[in-house]
Amino acid sequence: MHSKKIIPLNSNSGEIPLELDFFKYAQGSHGKRKLPDSTPREEKRRKFHHGERVEINTIQIEEKKPATVHRVAVKGESIPPHMESFAALKTYSIPSHMLSNLASSGYTEPTSVQSYCVPILLENRDLVAISPTGTGKTLAYLIPIFSKLAVPASSSKTKTDTGARAMIIVPTRELAHQIHNECLKLAQGRKWKVVLFSKATANALSQGGAQDNVGGYIIISTPLRLIAALQGGSLELKNVQHLVLDEADRMLDTEFMSQIQEIVNSCTNPNLQKALFSATLPSGAEKIAMEMLHNPIRVVVGLKDTPLPLISQSLTYVADDPSKLPSLLTYLAQPYNPPILVFTSTQTRATSLAEELVLNSISNVGCLHAGMTQKEREDAVSRMRKGESWIMVTTEVMARGMDFKGVREVINYDFPTSVQSYVHRIGRTGRAGREGKAITFFTDDDAPYLKMIANVILQSGFSVPEWITRLPKPSKMKRRLMGHVKRPEAVNPARIIGRRDAIKKRCRGQPRFFLHTNTLTLQGYGHGLKASKKQSRSHYPQ
Numbered sequence: 001m002h003s004k005k006i007i008p009l010n011s012n013s014g015e016i017p018l019e020l021d022f023f024k025y026a027q028g029s030h031g032k033r034k035l036p037d038s039t040p041r042e043e044k045r046r047k048f049h050h051g052e053r054v055e056i057n058t059i060q061i062e063e064k065k066p067a068t069v070h071r072v073a074v075k076g077e078s079i080p081p082h083m084e085s086f087a088a089l090k091t092y093s094i095p096s097h098m099l100s101n102l103a104s105s106g107y108t109e110p111t112s113v114q115s116y117c118v119p120i121l122l123e124n125r126d127l128v129a130i131s132p133t134g135t136g137k138t139l140a141y142l143i144p145i146f147s148k149l150a151v152p153a154s155s156s157k158t159k160t161d162t163g164a165r166a167m168i169i170v171p172t173r174e175l176a177h178q179i180h181n182e183c184l185k186l187a188q189g190r191k192w193k194v195v196l197f198s199k200a201t202a203n204a205l206s207q208g209g210a211q212d213n214v215g216g217y218i219i220i221s222t223p224l225r226l227i228a229a230l231q232g233g234s235l236e237l238k239n240v241q242h243l244v245l246d247e248a249d250r251m252l253d254t255e256f257m258s259q260i261q262e263i264v265n266s267c268t269n270p271n272l273q274k275a276l277f278s279a280t281l282p283s284g285a286e287k288i289a290m291e292m293l294h295n296p297i298r299v300v301v302g303l304k305d306t307p308l309p310l311i312s313q314s315l316t317y318v319a320d321d322p323s324k325l326p327s328l329l330t331y332l333a334q335p336y337n338p339p340i341l342v343f344t345s346t347q348t349r350a351t352s353l354a355e356e357l358v359l360n361s362i363s364n365v366g367c368l369h370a371g372m373t374q375k376e377r378e379d380a381v382s383r384m385r386k387g388e389s390w391i392m393v394t395t396e397v398m399a400r401g402m403d404f405k406g407v408r409e410v411i412n413y414d415f416p417t418s419v420q421s422y423v424h425r426i427g428r429t430g431r432a433g434r435e436g437k438a439i440t441f442f443t444d445d446d447a448p449y450l451k452m453i454a455n456v457i458l459q460s461g462f463s464v465p466e467w468i469t470r471l472p473k474p475s476k477m478k479r480r481l482m483g484h485v486k487r488p489e490a491v492n493p494a495r496i497i498g499r500r501d502a503i504k505k506r507c508r509g510q511p512r513f514f515l516h517t518n519t520l521t522l523q524g525y526g527h528g529l530k531a532s533k534k535q536s537r538s539h540y541p542q
């Protein structure tokens with residue numbers, strides 16, 4: 001239906017043809033397609049590094065670039081002064097290799113959240129930090145952890161140093177993996193034990209490995225993995241001194257709450273420091289968070305629960321569910337800036353949409369959801385990182401924390417399930433000071449929830465149609481039901497009819513080719529039938 005020219009990436013030379021210059025964006029230059037120009041690149045870096053900072057009671061303003069105005073509000077007792085540069089870390093006796101690892105990773109100046117949170121954590125204070133997506137929260141908690149645990153595992157002999165000393169808990173495997181990679185950057189040149197907690201690690205523990213041997217100094221895990229090891233008695237957390245809950249509001253929601261409580265209760269070290277980070281923290285979650293912490297400091301960068309103005313946001317009316325696919329195909333028939341992330345509400349719909357895009361000759365379609373095997377998920381992330389996936393169809397599993405620097409656009413194919421979901425989904429673009437674009441499809445069924453998202457868009461400084469602002473405020477009940485609109489499993493109802501017909505015809509001894517064209521699925525999507533190798537290859541160049 002919509003055919004696009006495939007321009008192969010020259011992966012051997014590492015150079016990108018000019019026609020595909022959209023990836024120059026990933027290296028920090030301007031988003032619009034034009035020839036590379038060093039000035040905007042430098043400008044972007046400055047924008048990111050020099051946000052406006054205002055301490056609570058509006059003590060201090062250091063305005064540099066209006067596009068990245070970051071108001072910082074800090075609340076708590078005896079707040080340590082923030083740091084202006086990474087050089088200030090020297091006053092905390094940070095090992096020099098850490099500073100050089102920061103510089104060699106391209107981190108020359110702290111972002112706002114790092115400026116404020118790093119000194120607080122280095123002063124052993126508990127912390128809750130709310131900072132928009134893509135503003136560098138990961139480093140804000142990793143720098144203090146690495147600095148405080150300055151003695152790498154291999155050099156430590158004392159009994160009290162056995163087992164895990166720092167733990168970072170996150171909601172998904174992919175995010176744990178990403179944070180592990182960030183740790184490896186900071187750990188370069190030193191023998192740090194950084195453990196990405198997996199089934200294999202848990203098995204090693206349960207097979208009787210002594211804490212000293214298998215307990216890592218820094219553990220990164222999802223709650224479930226950790227709880228399994230805890231309950232199996234193979235992991236002890238009594239020496240944990242630093243506990244970080246990333247994506248804190250997700251960690252404190254009903255799905256994870258009891259597991260988090262069990263983990264926190266198992267960290268019995270009297271010097272335990274707790275830090276919670278997220279881009280969003282609704283008041284209910286914040287109350288729970290504050291109760292978990294001891295004399296905490298609260299840092300809010302920007303406006304709470306509001307995306308950065310770097311992400312241009314819009315709403316698109318698509319009438320009903322079957323109208324979404326043609327709308328998306330029409331959109332993709334115009335020039336667009338890959339990579340694009342497309343969010344759907346369920347695994348089956350993600351698979352179904354990815355199939356439809358392939359069947360409509362959209363190039364380099366990827367798919368990632370929690371129903372896929374670990375290997376399939378890892379491959380999908382890796383293709384995305386290498387720039388091989390131009391359109392990635394996914395679910396909520398990718399909404400939080402994932403950092404693909406070059407993502408230019410996010411399309412909410414299915415309406416988000418909450419304001420938080422919206423903020424995190426669209427936050428996959430516009431990261432590290434870059435610009436991004438977010439489009440949200442809405443149908444008549446989504447209309448009752450429209451106002452909540454429209455308010456977020458307005459708060460970020462973008463306009464919405466006037467009639468939306470006049471919609472009534474949804475009731476509490478309605479808000480709870482947001483995103484739970486019943487949607488068909490397949491995004492293209494005609495395809496189901498086609499499938500049924502095909503099966504019927506096959507039963508009647510009709511030619512098989514008809515069935516074949518209706519069962520095409522990409523391999524590795526976790527559902528559906530397999531594509532022939534030939535089709536798979538032609539649609540998905542490796």
Ligand SMILES: Nc1ncnc2c1ncn2[C@@H]1O[C@H](COP(=O)(O)OP(=O)(O)OP(=O)(O)O)[C@@H](O)[C@H]1O
Nearest residue numbers: 107109110111133134135136137138279401403432
């Ligand atoms: N000081 C810095 N200088 C330059 N780039 C930075 C700096 N700190 C972080 N970054 C980059 O910014 C990007 C976003 O960082 P990170 O993933 O930590 O954001 P985040 O605030 O945790 O986002 P999210 O809320 O989506 O999890 C990453 O690509 C990271 O490498």
